[in-house]
Amino acid sequence: MDDFDAMYAAHFASLTTQLFAYFGDRQEAQDVVQEAFCRAWMRWRRVSTYDEPVAWVRRVAWNLAISNVRRARVAAAFRRRHQPVHVPPPTADRVALLTALKALPARHRQATVLYYLADLPVEEIATLMEVSSGTVKSWLYRARTTLAGKLNPDPPDRTEARHG
Amino acid sequence: MADTVPDDQLAEAFTRFRAEAREQVQPPGAHAVRHEVRRRRSVRAAGTAAAVTLLGAAVAIGTTMASPDQTPSTLPTMSTTQMQELAADAYDVLTKDVSAFGYATAVTAQTQAETHPIAHSGSSPLRWVQGQPYDLVALCRGRGTVTVTWQAPGGVTGSAPVTCGGDVVRVRFTPRADGPVIEISLTPDARAINRAGIAVAIIEFS
Numbered sequence: 001m002d003d004f005d006a007m008y009a010a011h012f013a014s015l016t017t018q019l020f021a022y023f024g025d026r027q028e029a030q031d032v033v034q035e036a037f038c039r040a041w042m043r044w045r046r047v048s049t050y051d052e053p054v055a056w057v058r059r060v061a062w063n064l065a066i067s068n069v070r071r072a073r074v075a076a077a078f079r080r081r082h083q084p085v086h087v088p089p090p091t092a093d094r095v096a097l098l099t100a101l102k103a104l105p106a107r108h109r110q111a112t113v114l115y116y117l118a119d120l121p122v123e124e125i126a127t128l129m130e131v132s133s134g135t136v137k138s139w140l141y142r143a144r145t146t147l148a149g150k151l152n153p154d155p156p157d158r159t160e161a162r163h164g
Numbered sequence: 165m166a167d168t169v170p171d172d173q174l175a176e177a178f179t180r181f182r183a184e185a186r187e188q189v190q191p192p193g194a195h196a197v198r199h200e201v202r203r204r205r206s207v208r209a210a211g212t213a214a215a216v217t218l219l220g221a222a223v224a225i226g227t228t229m230a231s232p233d234q235t236p237s238t239l240p241t242m243s244t245t246q247m248q249e250l251a252a253d254a255y256d257v258l259t260k261d262v263s264a265f266g267y268a269t270a271v272t273a274q275t276q277a278e279t280h281p282i283a284h285s286g287s288s289p290l291r292w293v294q295g296q297p298y299d300l301v302a303l304c305r306g307r308g309t310v311t312v313t314w315q316a317p318g319g320v321t322g323s324a325p326v327t328c329g330g331d332v333v334r335v336r337f338t339p340r341a342d343g344p345v346i347e348i349s350l351t352p353d354a355r356a357i358n359r360a361g362i363a364v365a366i367i368e369f370s
Contacts, residue, residue: 008194017185021178026188037197042204097181116178144174151177 005047008037010100011054018117019065022109024098029065035074036061058118059128066106100150104143111136112143165184202341203317207326213313213321215277217351220325221276225354237305241265241358244270250305251361256366258301258332266301266365270308271328271352281345282366292317292346292366299367300346308356312364328360 012033019029036057042045047053064074101109107129114125115136122140126133243327247270253269265282269275285294292298294317302312306328313323318340326333339346348364 003172004197004237008191008197008256012191013186013189016181016189016191020185020189021181026185030189030192034192034197037194038200038204041197041201093177093180093284097177100366116175117182147174151174 004041004044004055007054007057011057012037014118015058015061018113019061021098021101021117022065024102032064033057033061035064038116062110062128062154066110096151100147102152104106104146108139110147111139112147115140165198175198181209181242202319208317209319213315213323213349216323217311217313217349220323220351222237235364239355239359242306242360244272247358247361248304249361250365254303254305254361255363255365258261258303262367264301264365264367266363267297267348268363269350271304271306271350271356271358271360271362272309273357275310275357276349276351278349280348280364282348283345284366284368291342291344292330292339294318294342296334297336300324300335300337300364302326302333302362302364303366304330304360306360308360309353310356310360310362311351311353312362313349313351315347317346326362328356330360343358 015033015036016026016029019032020026024030039060040053040057047056050056101112103110111125111129114120114128115122119129122133122136126136129136172285186240194305231270248268249270251270255266258264265284267280267282269280300312300314300315302310302324304326308328310326310328311323312326312333313321314337315321316337320337320340322335323339324333326336350362350364352360
């Protein structure tokens with residue numbers, strides 16, 4: 001197995017999971033990540049010399065993901081050539097998390113996914129998103145606040161009191 | 165209701181999501197990446213070849229229009245048999261004492277609409293081999309110019325003008341993939357149509 005294969009095997013699922021959380025469609029996430037790896041392979045002679053080639057792939061994948069037009073074009077191109085794959089229905093937890101994430105502004109959602117799913121430190125997220133660390137921290141705080149209303153149902157006693 | 169989700173609770177929700185989502189991810193594979201990139205390069209190479217061919221045709225038309233005293237209609241034409249004889253003669257010159265695969269043809273109005281696959285029909289492995297250099301040679305007898313365009317396995321492509329009545333044109337290329345055929349297409353200018361015979365061959369080094 002060469003370096004490219006090793007990087008693909010090690011990171012494809014992880015990157016796809018991040019983009020899946022970001023825009024809520026697994027197949028589209030998979031297509032976008034596959035496209036990012038295609039672009040890496042086309043420039044592999046150069047990309048392979050980087051300290052961390054996967055960081056380049058991650059950046060390309062996210063750039064594709066946050067552009068609706070480019071994402072739609074990539075997904076449509078792959079859909080024309082591949083059969084859809086059927087997977088089991090999502091669990092309630094997954095639906096709840098995806099729904100909650102969708103309530104976040106796009107930049108807050110991206111920072112949250114990079115923090116909790118890509119396990120990137122705040123400084124690295126700031127570099128990737130081209131903002132300051134303080135901005136990322138602020139986005140994460142506000143994201144947690146928003147998510148609180150979506151993932152934490154009201155305690156039963158307070159709900160009853162409201163209806164009583 | 166809490167103002168924020170406790171960090172460990174949120175982290176746990178993402179951990180559950182990650183575990184579930186990863187099970188459903190079905191990577192197409194690194195081989196699919198390579199296949200897709202090969203396909204794109206091949207499409208791009210074909211597009212470039214087509215653009216070169218169109219440019220060649222445009223230049224030929226422009227040249228013809230700029231030289232009214234040499235309009236093709238004023239030049240004598242040949243019979244198909246005469247042109248085939250010229251082509252056969254050219255082919256003999258090209259393939260004398262070498263291991264070569266190719267073809268010879270009369271240059272007619274249909275020539276530019278045809279693509280000729282040259283198969284490696286020699287000894288095993290019966291395919292053009294990645295990384296091995298080959299010479300494309302072409303010789304045209306008669307009048308005018310014929311642009312030879314080739315596409316080798318792995319998206320290697322190129323083109324060269326061959327002056328009819330001129331010397332052998334020789335171009336070296338190296339396939340980037342194994343493959344059974346090299347596609348050749350010919351674009352004659354107006355003066356060459358019905359006035360020339362051409363031979364094209366791929367020479368294999370022993």
